[in-house]
Amino acid sequence: MKKIFVTILILFTITNFAQDKNAEKIISAIKSKIDKVDNYSANVEISVKFDFLKMPKSKAEIFFKKPDKFKLHSEKLTILPKGVIDFNPQKIIDKDFTSELIGDTLIDNKNLSVIKIIPNADSIKFNAAKLLVDKNEFLIKQIILSLDGNAKIITYFNYNDQKEFALPSQIKINLDFSQVEESENKRRRNIPENFKGDITINYNNYKVNKGIDDSVFVDEKEAEK
Amino acid sequence: MIKLVHIELIKIFKKWRSYIGHFGILFMVSMVQINLYIYGENEVRHITRNLSDLFIISGNILNGNLIGHLILNAFFILFPLTIVLVAGEILAGEGTGGTYRLIITRPVSRLQIIVSKFFAGCIYILSIIVWMIFVSLVVSHIVFGNGELIVLSDGINIFAQDDILWRFALSYLHVFFSMLLVFTLSFLFSSLVENAIGPIIATMAILIFFVILSQIPVDFTKYIKPYLFTNYFMDWQKFFNYDFDWFVQIKSLGYLALHSVIFLILTSIIFIRKDILS
Numbered sequence: 001m002k003k004i005f006v007t008i009l010i011l012f013t014i015t016n017f018a019q020d021k022n023a024e025k026i027i028s029a030i031k032s033k034i035d036k037v038d039n040y041s042a043n044v045e046i047s048v049k050f051d052f053l054k055m056p057k058s059k060a061e062i063f064f065k066k067p068d069k070f071k072l073h074s075e076k077l078t079i080l081p082k083g084v085i086d087f088n089p090q091k092i093i094d095k096d097f098t099s100e101l102i103g104d105t106l107i108d109n110k111n112l113s114v115i116k117i118i119p120n121a122d123s124i125k126f127n128a129a130k131l132l133v134d135k136n137e138f139l140i141k142q143i144i145l146s147l148d149g150n151a152k153i154i155t156y157f158n159y160n161d162q163k164e165f166a167l168p169s170q171i172k173i174n175l176d177f178s179q180v181e182e183s184e185n186k187r188r189r190n191i192p193e194n195f196k197g198d199i200t201i202n203y204n205n206y207k208v209n210k211g212i213d214d215s216v217f218v219d220e221k222e223a224e225k
Numbered sequence: 226m227i228k229l230v231h232i233e234l235i236k237i238f239k240k241w242r243s244y245i246g247h248f249g250i251l252f253m254v255s256m257v258q259i260n261l262y263i264y265g266e267n268e269v270r271h272i273t274r275n276l277s278d279l280f281i282i283s284g285n286i287l288n289g290n291l292i293g294h295l296i297l298n299a300f301f302i303l304f305p306l307t308i309v310l311v312a313g314e315i316l317a318g319e320g321t322g323g324t325y326r327l328i329i330t331r332p333v334s335r336l337q338i339i340v341s342k343f344f345a346g347c348i349y350i351l352s353i354i355v356w357m358i359f360v361s362l363v364v365s366h367i368v369f370g371n372g373e374l375i376v377l378s379d380g381i382n383i384f385a386q387d388d389i390l391w392r393f394a395l396s397y398l399h400v401f402f403s404m405l406l407v408f409t410l411s412f413l414f415s416s417l418v419e420n421a422i423g424p425i426i427a428t429m430a431i432l433i434f435f436v437i438l439s440q441i442p443v444d445f446t447k448y449i450k451p452y453l454f455t456n457y458f459m460d461w462q463k464f465f466n467y468d469f470d471w472f473v474q475i476k477s478l479g480y481l482a483l484h485s486v487i488f489l490i491l492t493s494i495i496f497i498r499k500d501i502l503s
Binding site: 050051052053054055056072073074075076077078079080171 | 276284382
């Protein structure tokens, strides 16, 4: 399970090294958009539908500041998957990927470039990944990730008013680990290895580069001590 | 009938042993609440141990709803013990006190006496449950506040604040029916003897025996398990699951109620035929 979120995190960090010139151009353009973000806050509404995790829709406020400060604030009990909500575009640059432009595809009447990502290191735990990119606006629209054991993660991105920073208005993640075999030594109580599920995160009320004080990122409990 | 029930209630609540359950619940629950008030962080860490490296968790986990649920889980086992202390004596006590002839020679039928004792017992069970709700839920809400409830069973279920109280209400209703069964079983034994110790021990022995029987890891237990009423006692927990089956839960309640009715009928027959002349 942990590797899922690590993998998702990697997904957001693979938009970097490219050997294919065309792929490199697209990825560099995306990266330059992301680099514009110094800090942001947003309200999120998240719905998680897993076989093993059932919860009502939750609302929270998220804060991000370069290089890697992240804070989730919610009055209500909120459980959000790591590596999805707190992905840090600045963590990019794991240089162990090769990217290659393999063609175009038409989705929702939009012509998207398909970039194949090939991991160079054994430590990277996915077999293959594809980025579907809107090359006109330089926005990632879809990530398709194949993992061991016929596991698959498909992430869909929608954008609204923060296209210039490549910040999504909605992320939908579809995880299918139903074919994965349970490994006894990794078994966690209440969290199975094989499951199916969806995560949907809606972002609104973005405040980008408006400045966020460092005190926001201090844990209240730590501050009390 | 109301007067008869009132008399029976006076008999129950005049005995100090009837309050053992209430004091026991108050003591145990207070210990848990004080411990959680001081070391609540550890409990939260324990609950979220499996989750914290995969999920970002924000908000108030340690709240009145969680504590109410934890306490009901932990101290459910106390309920039968508190019930049998009263139910075991409700008829046998008349024998011990030598008041059988006195009550039976009054111008009320034996059935009325049994029914009034039964209703008095129901009110006693309610008093235990209401007390438990007060000290575990109400007090916990006052001390720890309200909040969403996280339940770790069959996966992870998180319930919104407005989706919790009805689940507690149904859970306690189920607990009531479970305890009613315990009461009627003890009541039945109480009608057979003239000493309260026997029914108390016999009821607890049967409960423990049935629980052990259903836990023995051999094939035949899965065939007999559905017929053991103790198997349905913990079904209240299913109300804290998004996917609980209403039909299964109603069946569980019906099964418990049916047992109670059967035990009550048997008690009535035994008591109506009871020889008080020799």
